[in-house]
Amino acid sequence: MPDLTSNTAGIVSPNPFWLASAPPANSGDQIMRAFDHGWGGAVWKTLGTPIQNVSSRFGAINHQNSRGIGFNNIELITDRPLEVNFKEIYEVKKRYPKHAVIASLMVETREEWKEMIQRSIDAGADGLELNFGCPHGMCERGMGSAVGQEPTVNERITSWAKEFSTIPVLVKLTPNVADIIPHGLAAQRGGADGVSLINTIKSIIGVDIDRMVVNPRVGTLSTNGGYCGAAVRPIALHMVAALSRAAEFKLPISGIGGVTNWRDAVEFVLLGSTSVQVCTEVMLRGYRIVEDMIEGLENYMVDKGFERLDDMVGKAVSSYSEWGNLDLNYETVAKIDADSCIGCNKCMVACHDGAHQCIFPPTDGSHVPVVDEDECVGCNLCKIVCPVEDCITMTEVENGYTFATWNDHIAGTKQLRPKKGAH
Amino acid sequence: MSQVSDERAEVVFEDFKAPYDKSHAVAEANRCLYCEDAPCVKACPTAINIPEFIRKIATDNVRGSAKTIFDSNILGMSCARVCPVEVLCVGDCVYNNMNQPPIQIGKLQRYSTDRAYEAGWEYYQAGEDTGKSVGLIGAGPASLAAAHELRRLGHACTIYEKRAVKGGLNTTGVAPYKMKADRSVAEVEWVLSIGGIDIQHGVELGADMSFTDLEAKHDAVFLGMGLGEDRFLKADGEDMDGVHGAVAFIEEFKLGAVSLDSVSSAIVVGGGNTAVDAVRELVGLGVSNVTLVYRGQEAGMSGYIHEWSAAKIEGVRSCFQTQPVGYVGNGSVTGLKCISLDESKQPIDGTEHTLDAQLVLLAIGQGKLGHLLGELDGVELTNGCVVVDDHGATGRRGVYAGGDCANGGKEVVNGAAEGKRAATAMHKYMMGE
Ligand SMILES: Cc1cc2nc3c(=O)[nH]c(=O)nc-3n(C[C@H](O)[C@H](O)[C@H](O)COP(=O)(O)OP(=O)(O)OC[C@H]3O[C@@H](n4cnc5c(N)ncnc54)[C@H](O)[C@@H]3O)c2cc1C
Ligand SMILES: Cc1cc2nc3c(=O)[nH]c(=O)nc-3n(C[C@H](O)[C@H](O)[C@H](O)COP(=O)(O)O)c2cc1C
Ligand code: SF4
Numbered sequence: 001m002p003d004l005t006s007n008t009a010g011i012v013s014p015n016p017f018w019l020a021s022a023p024p025a026n027s028g029d030q031i032m033r034a035f036d037h038g039w040g041g042a043v044w045k046t047l048g049t050p051i052q053n054v055s056s057r058f059g060a061i062n063h064q065n066s067r068g069i070g071f072n073n074i075e076l077i078t079d080r081p082l083e084v085n086f087k088e089i090y091e092v093k094k095r096y097p098k099h100a101v102i103a104s105l106m107v108e109t110r111e112e113w114k115e116m117i118q119r120s121i122d123a124g125a126d127g128l129e130l131n132f133g134c135p136h137g138m139c140e141r142g143m144g145s146a147v148g149q150e151p152t153v154n155e156r157i158t159s160w161a162k163e164f165s166t167i168p169v170l171v172k173l174t175p176n177v178a179d180i181i182p183h184g185l186a187a188q189r190g191g192a193d194g195v196s197l198i199n200t201i202k203s204i205i206g207v208d209i210d211r212m213v214v215n216p217r218v219g220t221l222s223t224n225g226g227y228c229g230a231a232v233r234p235i236a237l238h239m240v241a242a243l244s245r246a247a248e249f250k251l252p253i254s255g256i257g258g259v260t261n262w263r264d265a266v267e268f269v270l271l272g273s274t275s276v277q278v279c280t281e282v283m284l285r286g287y288r289i290v291e292d293m294i295e296g297l298e299n300y301m302v303d304k305g306f307e308r309l310d311d312m313v314g315k316a317v318s319s320y321s322e323w324g325n326l327d328l329n330y331e332t333v334a335k336i337d338a339d340s341c342i343g344c345n346k347c348m349v350a351c352h353d354g355a356h357q358c359i360f361p362p363t364d365g366s367h368v369p370v371v372d373e374d375e376c377v378g379c380n381l382c383k384i385v386c387p388v389e390d391c392i393t394m395t396e397v398e399n400g401y402t403f404a405t406w407n408d409h410i411a412g413t414k415q416l417r418p419k420k421g422a423h
Numbered sequence: 424m425s426q427v428s429d430e431r432a433e434v435v436f437e438d439f440k441a442p443y444d445k446s447h448a449v450a451e452a453n454r455c456l457y458c459e460d461a462p463c464v465k466a467c468p469t470a471i472n473i474p475e476f477i478r479k480i481a482t483d484n485v486r487g488s489a490k491t492i493f494d495s496n497i498l499g500m501s502c503a504r505v506c507p508v509e510v511l512c513v514g515d516c517v518y519n520n521m522n523q524p525p526i527q528i529g530k531l532q533r534y535s536t537d538r539a540y541e542a543g544w545e546y547y548q549a550g551e552d553t554g555k556s557v558g559l560i561g562a563g564p565a566s567l568a569a570a571h572e573l574r575r576l577g578h579a580c581t582i583y584e585k586r587a588v589k590g591g592l593n594t595t596g597v598a599p600y601k602m603k604a605d606r607s608v609a610e611v612e613w614v615l616s617i618g619g620i621d622i623q624h625g626v627e628l629g630a631d632m633s634f635t636d637l638e639a640k641h642d643a644v645f646l647g648m649g650l651g652e653d654r655f656l657k658a659d660g661e662d663m664d665g666v667h668g669a670v671a672f673i674e675e676f677k678l679g680a681v682s683l684d685s686v687s688s689a690i691v692v693g694g695g696n697t698a699v700d701a702v703r704e705l706v707g708l709g710v711s712n713v714t715l716v717y718r719g720q721e722a723g724m725s726g727y728i729h730e731w732s733a734a735k736i737e738g739v740r741s742c743f744q745t746q747p748v749g750y751v752g753n754g755s756v757t758g759l760k761c762i763s764l765d766e767s768k769q770p771i772d773g774t775e776h777t778l779d780a781q782l783v784l785l786a787i788g789q790g791k792l793g794h795l796l797g798e799l800d801g802v803e804l805t806n807g808c809v810v811v812d813d814h815g816a817t818g819r820r821g822v823y824a825g826g827d828c829a830n831g832g833k834e835v836v837n838g839a840a841e842g843k844r845a846a847t848a849m850h851k852y853m854m855g856e
Contacts, residue, residue, distance in 0.1 A: 065453075065454075261481075261482040261484075262482060262484060263482060263483065285457055286459060288459075288475065289478070291475065291487075292475070292478060292479050292482055292484050292487060295479070295484055295486075295487035295490070296479075296482060296483075296484040296487060299484065299486050299487065388446065389445060389446040
């Protein structure tokens with residue numbers, strides 16, 4: 001069996017699966033149950049000056065047959081007494097010494113940071129996560145994303161934390177920024193040992209159109225929340241990959257955002273995460289999902305010949321390049337497998353209305369639409385809408401042109417194939 | 424190796440429930456609500472973690488999905504095909520409470536386990552040798568499940584099987600539109616691949632070996648010999664050609680060729696699952712007029728409604744409240760003499776009649792094999808069934824039982840559950856825990 005041991009900035013856990021700082025990591029009892037299910041670590045629900053929460057707190061997007069593909073919350077940090085939380089951290093670490101317990105912190109003043117960090121260390125936490133990400137409520141009080149959006153503030157508070165901490169410090173970044181790199185670099189300058197991302201994305205999950213009130217409704221009002229769940233994964237993957245490939249950024253990454261199963265986790269690892277945190281999928285389905293995550297990851301590693309988790313970290317990073325480096329002469333066309341086509345014509349309408357008008361009704365009396373390959377630009381849309389797996393394949397065309405990028409073209413060194421579908 | 428022949432009459436049957444391809448399996452898996460403390464699990468005698476194995480199909484962790492199944496039920500591949508899921512897991516799916524089609528758990532289980540067999544994924548190893556040995560009677564589902572678990576725990580196993588073929592009724596009895604004999608034999612081979620399970624064919628307890636010998640040879644004994652021969656009406660003419668016990672007849676066409684050319688009308692007597700299987704099988708074998716004769720009312724049949732409904736759709740006729748009293752024929756049967764019964768199953772005078780039939784199958788129950796044990800100290804029998812406690816133990820030290828011989832005749836999945844349960848108890852017993 002491959003070795004799943006994960007090491008993020010010196011925080012070691014038996015596998016890379018951590019509970020993200022959120023309701024599933026709200027109490028010692030919950031976290032111990034999660035560890036019993038197989039979770040390798042947990043980032044405690046953010047600790048700070050206790051707050052008062054509203055009801056209701058969550059909203060979700062149900063799209064067609066899928067419930068909760070996107071999720072949003074307006075809750076704040078922990079509402080439990082700090083001494084209870086610290087006592088429970090101590091208990092959990094005593095009973096689960098090999099599992100990672102990370103204290104997530106969010107306070108305001110230097111003195112408060114100093115005190116919270118010392119109490120976390122005293123409780124036995126393996127690391128700290130500085131919550132510079134919460135985009136609702138706490139930011140109105142100058143914390144959370146209000147910190148994460150200001151590189152100078154981020155750097156300053158990170159350096160305080162490093163000054164007071166003897167255990168690894170992760171900075172949890174907010175995605176509510178135009179470019180993640182300056183923010184990762186700010187944490188790095190502040191001395192952080194690693195970063196975790198993403199926190200939630202500022203959002204309005206929907207509107208109750210009968211009451212004409214934004215959701216989730218708190219009486220007659222609401223507020224913007226933080227968006228997460230499967231729907232945010234592409235945004236999170238991009239931010240993780242952007243940092244991973246930035247040469248000047250050197251810190252390890254704990255990946256978060258929309259992880260629902262082992263495949264999603266593998267994607268984060270391949271883009272450079274050494275651990276993966278999960279919140280929404282656990283909220284929707286429970287701690288038990290980790291069994292499949294561990295098993296799926298192990299099977300994947302066996303199939304691909306990876307012996308240790310580290311062997312696969314970042315394996316896909318170098319494939320994330322600039323548009324200007326892509327091969328303009330690489331050509332694919334759609335091919336429809338007549339045997340598996342069911343005749344729904346979804347590809348045809350998609351191509352006609354949303355792409356390049358090159359799929360046509362059959363003329364041979366069959367129900368199989370015909371691709372005009374001379375016109376097909378190889379965009380993928382038909383394959384995306386096709387309900388039958390592997391019915392449409394994007395097939396490589398041998399067009400006789402060699403690798404040529406836009407940059408080559410501008411430099412005048414390479415010849416480009418004739419454009420298709422550009423009449 | 425007891426492979427089955429290719430000349431089996433059963434090969435004409437096609438699967439009543441078609442297998443899923445990947446996209447269909449994934450779509451169905453994604454429909455599963457992933458319930459917690461799920462009613463489907465409670466309805467499964469082997470308590471497979473159904474929501475978990477289904478989720479693993481959705482995440483494309485099919486290897487793990489099959490493991491979840493086998494961890495609870497090593498016969499998960501055949502159970503996927505032969506379990507009456509309509510009255511077990513699928514019947515209890517919460518979608519039924521929403522008036523929506525329940526999840527097709529059996530088909531999903533078949534998807535995962537078939538992939539596991541195809542891919543040859545290996546999951547289990549024999550445990551470290553304990554030096555203990557167990558003798559098991561019968562190579563049916565109950566003994567196989569027990570032996571596999573015992574091997575995982577490191578005990579040597581010898582199965583004594585009177586037949587040449589392995590798998591018990593899973594091989595010789597199950598309707599071929601659910602599973603054919605070769606598939607059952609393939610499952611047995613797969614189970615045996617853990618190594619260290621010796622099957623001695625042609626050894627019949629009570630004939631070739633006494634219980635005393637068996638007990639002397641092993642540290643513990645598991646009884647998994649199933650049920651006995653078909654019961655007969657004991658009416659005149661029963662020895663004519665064309666009159667068979669249904670289970671014996673099913674075994675015949677599942678393992679070999681049968682000729683039904685001269686049969687245009689056939690009757691199956693009984694109202695249980697064997698009767699309902701037999702009528703559908705006769706239709707499938709090409710008999711044009713197949714009639715079920717049952718002395719009770721339709722609503723009182725013990726055969727599953729879903730199977731009986733399918734039989735009716737396939738063209739099976741029925742005579743309810745009808746009691747066979749004798750046979751017509753000269754050497755070969757040509758008809759069944761019957762009398763009609765009233766609602767309290769009393770004969771109605773003047774209603775004697777004869778139904779044409781060149782083939783009569785009796786599906787009115789099977790005998791019990793408890794008597795094979797003779798009068799053994801501590802072993803108690805109730806109606807011929809071996810009495811066991813909640814762990815599968817009889818009242819005699821070291822003697823355990825499970826499957827049909829103990830439960831009186833249930834399903835393959837019960838045999839699998841009871842065999843595994845007894846293995847756990849035998850392990851504790853032998854290790855002095
Ligand atoms: C016609 C028919 C159809 C069925 N269809 C289904 C179905 O679709 N689905 C389902 O789940 N269940 C079905 N069942 C029930 C299922 O087959 C049994 O519940 C199951 O096989 C019981 O397993 P077992 O191991 O207890 O006994 P068996 O399967 O009966 O196995 C007992 C074995 O012991 C051997 N044996 C018997 N006596 C001796 C002896 N003295 N010495 C040595 N060996 C001996 C036998 O040859 C046999 O191989 C059906 C049963 C019948 C009769
Ligand atoms: C209800 C809820 C509460 C959360 N609370 C916190 C928190 O206290 N601290 C924090 O750093 N992140 C918090 N988050 C953000 C999550 O830790 C995580 O970064 C985000 O949800 C993305 O992961 P996901 O897609 O797996 O949910 C919260 C998220 C949710 C849904
Ligand atoms: S999930 Fe629990 S806490 Fe939340 S509304 Fe329902 S019952 Fe109340």
